[in-house]
Amino acid sequence: MKTDTDKKSDLSAQIATAIRDAIVSGDMIVDERLPSEAELSEQFNVSRPTVREALKRLAAQSLIRTQRGAFGGAFVNRLSYEEAYGQQITTATLLLSMNAVSFETACEARYALERACTPLAAQRRDADHLATMRAEIHRQGQPGLSDESFCASDVTFHRALVDCAANPVLSYQLAGAVEAMQPLMNMITFTARSRSEIVTLHTRIADALEASDATAAESALHDLEAYTLHLGRDVMAARRPA
Amino acid sequence: MKTDTDKKSDLSAQIATAIRDAIVSGDMIVDERLPSEAELSEQFNVSRPTVREALKRLAAQSLIRTQRGAFGGAFVNRLSYEEAYGQQITTATLLLSMNAVSFETACEARYALERACTPLAAQRRDADHLATMRAEIHRQGQPGLSDESFCASDVTFHRALVDCAANPVLSYQLAGAVEAMQPLMNMITFTARSRSEIVTLHTRIADALEASDATAAESALHDLEAYTLHLGRDVMAARRPA
DNA sequence: CAGTTTTCATTTGTCTGACATTTAAATGTA
DNA sequence: TACATTTAAATGTCAGACAAATGAAAACTG
Secondary structure (H helix, E strand, C coil), X not given: CCCCCCCXXXXXXXXXXXXXXXXXXCCCCCCCECCCHHHHHHXXXXXXXXXXXXXXXXXXXXXXXXXXXXCCEEEEXXXXXXXXXXXXXXXXXXXXXXXXXXXXXXXXXXXXXXXXXXXXXXXXXXXHHHHHHHHHHHHXXXXXXXXXXXXXXXXXXXXXXXXXXXXXXXXXHHHHHHHHCHHHHCCCCCCHHHHHHHHHXXXXXXXXXXXXXXXXXXXXXXXXXXXXXXXXXXXXXXXXXX | CCCXXXXXXXXXXXXXXXXXXXXXXXXXXXXXXXXXXXXXXXXXXXXXXXXXXXXXXXXXXXXXXXXXXXXXXXXECCCCHHHHHHHHHHHHHHHHHHCCCCHHHHHHHHHHHHHHHHHHHHXXXXXXXXXXXXXXXXXXXXXXXXXXXHHHHHHHXXXXXXXXXXXXXXXXXXXXXXXXXXXXXXXXXXXXXXXXXXXXXXXXXXXXXXXXXXXXXXXXXXXXXXXXXXXXXXXXXXXXXX
């Protein structure tokens, strides 16, 4: 008997859903081996290509991994933070680029989330993360830096800030917000003037964290948000003459 | 000539990556039609099943949708907030359940993020969201409510709080954090005593938002976090006798 | 007996070719 | 014109085959 979760269409989607449910509900545990493709085709009464399409769907979500050869097969995959980051970033980036999310909205969300990390970061900051932040600030002050490199450095700086909170779940959530903004930030041309302003604000943040002063750090982030918004507004206005 | 992004193995993964890049980079725009499976097999020099596996991978990430029939095919899909929510929730839930994330860590992240919304929510709260919150508080006070329903109501309450901030990007990010906690919360048995405590705290939050008092709301959220942590600790300790 | 090599069965990866089904446009008809 | 029919193009599904990888067991060697 077929599972017929939705009697409608697409066997491979139904099978993928059935297996996904088994994984999410905990019926299948990490590293457990799924039946072979041949066995699955029998169980679900479909052909092997159909089963394979279902498995590829799950693989695309990092729910399973496959291994060739004898005693190989498909295994329930432990979703690592790395993989989750990647998916989160892709999804968030597309969400922003495809849905005409305004620069203001994205900016507001990003800095609100970042400020959420600040108290924890101020409390737990360690030498490593502070060093990363200082190094990126230094790089951002270098004259010959391209706009793209400046943006990349900005992302590294902010990720270090987030990682300071020493909460992997927060880091995971924030990765999407910070990285998804990058395409929008890349549209901005950073003048020497604005770069120096940003470096100043970044320094204020690093100083505040080093002093474990959460309030000062939040305040600096507020100012940075306002300044970023200011920079972005002109560009976005020019981009949307409609 | 094959694209050979990674010379290593799995043609369908390579093809999926190639197409994904084209979408993410903006080379293909929303609603644009991909070449037919037959054409793609020619372009990439692979068989149709391989192309199909690649397309299913993309479909699993909601990057494309397919339509049968003449003039059907695969189209670049506009990633909706709905779909993004769903993926986010699945990923976040699995991340927590598979990586032995401690109740403390998850709790800390969730309330930190929620507090990030509070200033905006206090500023923009509208009658609708307040009404939802009040209604859920009322439900949470009803005697005959099952633990599961209580949890579900809790989620609804907190999502209303988040939606108050009227920033869809924020709502999207928070959806994962709030929903992913639910399986952990479901382990808790809510006594009449603890329910009434939670209702009190929820009321404090709603009152504070209604009064546009962000500070009071944050403070109430802090207390709620502490109380949730307290409730969870016992359960988690009992669950992990190792 | 210990260590190495070979064989071998199992499983995923890929290909070919075919048929079923769906869908909208094109065509035919009253 | 309005409606029914045909048709072409596309995805969905199936069956069977071969290639390639892989680890375990068997065979071999010193």
